[in-house]
Amino acid sequence: MTFLGLAAGFFLITGMGDLNNPILQNLAQWNFFLEAGEWWRLFTPVLLHGGITHILFNMWALWVLGPQVERGVGTAPFAALYLASAGFGGAVTYFTGDLGTFAVGASGAIFGLFGVWSNWALHRRHTPYGRALLQQMGFLLLINALIPFLVPNVAWQAHLGGLIAGFVIGEMWSRIRGRNALVLRTAAAAAVAVLSVLAVLL
Numbered sequence: 001m002t003f004l005g006l007a008a009g010f011f012l013i014t015g016m017g018d019l020n021n022p023i024l025q026n027l028a029q030w031n032f033f034l035e036a037g038e039w040w041r042l043f044t045p046v047l048l049h050g051g052i053t054h055i056l057f058n059m060w061a062l063w064v065l066g067p068q069v070e071r072g073v074g075t076a077p078f079a080a081l082y083l084a085s086a087g088f089g090g091a092v093t094y095f096t097g098d099l100g101t102f103a104v105g106a107s108g109a110i111f112g113l114f115g116v117w118s119n120w121a122l123h124r125r126h127t128p129y130g131r132a133l134l135q136q137m138g139f140l141l142l143i144n145a146l147i148p149f150l151v152p153n154v155a156w157q158a159h160l161g162g163l164i165a166g167f168v169i170g171e172m173w174s175r176i177r178g179r180n181a182l183v184l185r186t187a188a189a190a191a192v193a194v195l196s197v198l199a200v201l202l
Helices: 002-013 022-027 031-035 052-073 075-096 107-123 128-150 156-174 181-201
Strands: none
Touching (some): 002 022, 031 075, 052 075, 052 107, 075 107, 075 156, 107 156, 128 156, 156 181
């Protein structure tokens, strides 16, 4: 709910996604400024969206996919996952784009949720629920894989990076047990975020 509220608030104060808005330009992923060391631009785009369709789709996906993940692992690990997936998606966008690449949106973070759900489904593939969930995730991912070919200016790199980060974090989470699980899950996701920053800076 916090991420959803922040996205809605920033959508309004940036003129409903006006790409010329100074707040939006100072928080968007802009590879030129990432190259100059402004690493936080890997994460701040989750606050921004470029239009009503953009924010509605991402926030709908967050509303549908997010609550069960947060209830399952805890609020701090969920927040770390969300930002780590955004950061890793941003890093992939950085390395596959040029210095003029400009991107906004929470798509990398949203695909991190797809990644976690896909990991959970894969682990439960021998159960009826797991098989059904795996089919659903496969169908949703197929649709989203086609979107960049149908809609211009969609950063498929952020989608791919977020998906990979979410899947890897989900796999790490599946191996964490015990009373320190909350801290360790948060640390595991945060480590992916830190690696994304280091990759860009180094």
